[in-house]
Amino acid sequence: MTNASILSIADVHKSYGTYPALKGVSLDVRQGEFIALVGPSGCGKTTLLKQIAGFEDATSGVIRIEGQDMAGVPAALRPTSMVFQKLALFPHMTVAQNIGFPLKLRKASAAEIAAKVDDMIQLMELKPEYLKRYPRALSGGEQQRVALARSMISSPKLLLLDEPLSALDVKLKKVLQAELKRLHRSVGVTFVHVTHDLEEAMMLADRICVMRAGRILQLGEPSDIYYRPADTFVAGFIGETNLIPISITGRSGSEVSYTSGEIVDAQKGVASSMVAPGVAEGAALMMVRPELIRRCDEAAAVDCRIFATVTEVFTKGGTVQYRARSTKGLELAIEIQGTSHLPMQLGEDVWLGWNKKDIWVLKPGEA
Incomplete structure (x- = not known):
């Protein structure tokens, strides 16, 4: 080519x-x-x-x-x-x-x-x-x-x-x-x-x-x-994803600060390279794909965590898909490699975590 x-x-x-x-x-x-x-x-x-x-x-x-x-x-x-x-x-x-x-x-x-x-x-x-x-x-x-x-x-x-x-x-x-x-x-x-x-x-x-x-x-x-x-729209059309509400509070150098009622994050900041063009202060969405979320404990070395309850389990052979709901009602999708045993059970309370290198911040809009 x-x-x-x-x-x-x-x-x-x-x-x-x-x-x-x-x-x-x-x-x-x-x-x-x-x-x-x-x-x-x-x-x-x-x-x-x-x-x-x-x-x-x-x-x-x-x-x-x-x-x-x-x-x-x-x-x-x-x-x-x-x-x-x-x-x-x-x-x-x-x-x-x-x-x-x-x-x-x-x-x-x-x-x-x-x-x-x-x-x-x-x-x-x-x-x-x-x-x-x-x-x-x-x-x-x-x-x-x-x-x-x-x-x-x-x-x-x-x-x-x-x-x-x-x-x-x-x-x-x-x-x-x-x-x-x-x-x-x-x-x-x-x-x-x-x-x-x-x-x-x-x-x-x-x-x-x-x-x-x-x-x-x-x-x-x-x-x-x-x-x-x-x-x-592109985020939701090209595969399933999670869009978590956040609020952008400011910019300092190469970092964008934010707050969230859902995410546990001691730093409350993301690199500006992980923020889409046009995102301004105020309401925004943190995108994280289902396969980039994993189960963790409260002290795990992850950048972001949410506490949630497993609401659905779908086994697909090569992968297992989960649905979970946070304590504040946010619906999340998680996908892991298929195994002979299920690492999370229906109705179980779990910590779900991901790293900031795997996220992308978008403007709110029509999905």
Whole structure:
């Protein structure tokens, strides 16, 4: 991956009648990058993908691919390929014919098509005997590989993926996610991937773009999005979290002081590097992810503690999730590695602690 931008989107608006689906979206995607677009239904992520692909025209704004303005360039002439949620394989064509179809449209020779189809089945680890079969004779995962092979055969500069794994069962989805990561690494094509699966976005993407109501709220690496969210919406959307009310009382050098009716903290201060931009004196929220909270005793060497009662226990094999309620009614989520025994029991009173290097302070806002 290089720092050069292959895709540049500048102030793109898209309206359907009076409904604004995109409200001034700007985004640069680097050559060879894997970027995921996430957000709630109706946020504009698929609309944005359609603008890039050329299936729809933007109301205003500019989309450039490799520096070329795409205004007026039809989808068939753009250096892009798209894989849809519904794979749209042609049922009357064999696997070989499906994969080679984009080259047939470009009037490539039969020998060139056959050679590139062979390359694609090796890349996608499909068995040669599948070439003469029809899509209905393949499993869901095999059909997905065929759709990816068809999308890659014309050597696109940008591969656009619109939730292609959403209809698969959990086990098969995990396999295909690994295949998608391998494919991206081996071919070096830039991927723009729309998904509702936040874990998938965290696993696959170099950067994640969080959208809401036609706008981009935050763009960053997965760890930044997860541990340093721009606001409370991003914090709650990208995984479960705890938002504990505090009050900012002042700033001194590199430290921000605070008070809290919930948190036991002898220092009552956090490093300013752990405070989001725009947080002012007054009401604020201390964010701490569930996996960063642990059971401790009253004298434990942790920076912050809360006394609470365990209200729910959820065992998930690899992890155990707890819900606890503080003496003042604050609800907390805790997640630990799964064990053969439960370290906390339903109804038990416990001290829960965490360290300040693991927190992030946000402005209050809509979650």
